[in-house]
Amino acid sequence: MKNRPGRRFCLVSLLVLPLVALGADEKVSVAPRPKAPPKQDKLQTREHTIRLDVNMVLVPVSVVTPLGQLVTGLEKEHFKIIEDKEEQKILHFGAEDAPLSLGIVFDCSGSMGQKLTKSRQAVSQFFKTANPQDQFFLVQFNDRPELVMGFTARLEEIQNRLTFTQAKGRTALLDGIYLALNNMKQAKNSKRALLIISDGGDNSSRYTEREIKNLVKEADVQIYAIGIFEPISSRGRTAEELSGPSLLSEIAEQTGGRQYPVENLNELPDVAANIGIALRNQYVVGYVPTNTQKDGKWRRIQVKLNQPRGMPQLRAFAKLGYYAPSQ
Numbered sequence: 001m002k003n004r005p006g007r008r009f010c011l012v013s014l015l016v017l018p019l020v021a022l023g024a025d026e027k028v029s030v031a032p033r034p035k036a037p038p039k040q041d042k043l044q045t046r047e048h049t050i051r052l053d054v055n056m057v058l059v060p061v062s063v064v065t066p067l068g069q070l071v072t073g074l075e076k077e078h079f080k081i082i083e084d085k086e087e088q089k090i091l092h093f094g095a096e097d098a099p100l101s102l103g104i105v106f107d108c109s110g111s112m113g114q115k116l117t118k119s120r121q122a123v124s125q126f127f128k129t130a131n132p133q134d135q136f137f138l139v140q141f142n143d144r145p146e147l148v149m150g151f152t153a154r155l156e157e158i159q160n161r162l163t164f165t166q167a168k169g170r171t172a173l174l175d176g177i178y179l180a181l182n183n184m185k186q187a188k189n190s191k192r193a194l195l196i197i198s199d200g201g202d203n204s205s206r207y208t209e210r211e212i213k214n215l216v217k218e219a220d221v222q223i224y225a226i227g228i229f230e231p232i233s234s235r236g237r238t239a240e241e242l243s244g245p246s247l248l249s250e251i252a253e254q255t256g257g258r259q260y261p262v263e264n265l266n267e268l269p270d271v272a273a274n275i276g277i278a279l280r281n282q283y284v285v286g287y288v289p290t291n292t293q294k295d296g297k298w299r300r301i302q303v304k305l306n307q308p309r310g311m312p313q314l315r316a317f318a319k320l321g322y323y324a325p326s327q
Helices: 108-125 155-163 173-188 209-219 238-256 265-279
Strands: 009-012 027-030 057-064 070-072 080-081 086-088 089-094 100-107 134-140 145-152 191-198 222-228 261-262 283-287 298-305 315-318 321-323
Touching: 009 070, 027 086, 057 080, 057 191, 057 298, 057 321, 080 089, 080 261, 080 283, 086 145, 100 108, 100 173, 100 265, 108 191, 108 265, 134 155, 134 173, 173 191, 173 209, 191 238, 209 321, 222 238, 222 265, 238 261, 261 265
Parallel strands: 027 070, 100 134, 100 191, 191 222, 222 261
Antiparallel strands: 009 027, 057 070, 057 283, 057 315, 080 086, 080 298, 089 283, 134 145, 298 321
């Protein structure tokens, strides 16, 4: 694709954080050509857009450089949507900052003892990216999960609850995710996400990894995770802790989110803020599937990019699929 006259690339630094961390998001902006304001698409405000019996599928997409920098300013022609190996016609495209319903899934198991202070600060820093129309809830987990605070716009209430959190017990991470997804049914906003803060795998859940992965596929909720992991060379890491990074990555990337591994606790607040910024800088691509059968089957989605000239190789993060409506 040829560059249009006047198109330029610029680098906007959002946070002061070394780029060695995966959470180190800056924003690369591609200056768009002048055009009329897009018409508002009523489907954007529908709840459960992908799960309900509606024609259009809406796919949130984040685009990053090899250094993890967010890329803004791309246009519809830069994107290609493929469903079950068949390219789809993009009928809706936007980059709106829609109101968010988000659950904090907070690990307070015994191994989190020395990590709680920075983890609380991470939540506080994440909240600084919030909008007035957003709503949040808090799930904590150790031996078992607990819904500590239901949906609220009063962020200070969640932060006050976290102040009294104590580290003890085992790690029921999968049960915590299940409880959070179940509570998300009460959300008022169509854009929904979870932020998981945990330091390891699971050793106390009733739900299995397969059950939670299947539930995540159905839920239409983006999942972002901060994994606080000690170096692999550290002694005393259990099998569950060793499997933690891959578990969180598989769950998050299934939904179009990401897992950010952190070894230096001082990076936690900035990484959390970067996740908040990532949620505010997503594209929304919509199409009407050529497959019109209402068979309730899983449809696999691939989002591909038409690489802009002058940019490094970009990567798109989007959900891997959705379930078609049934009869």
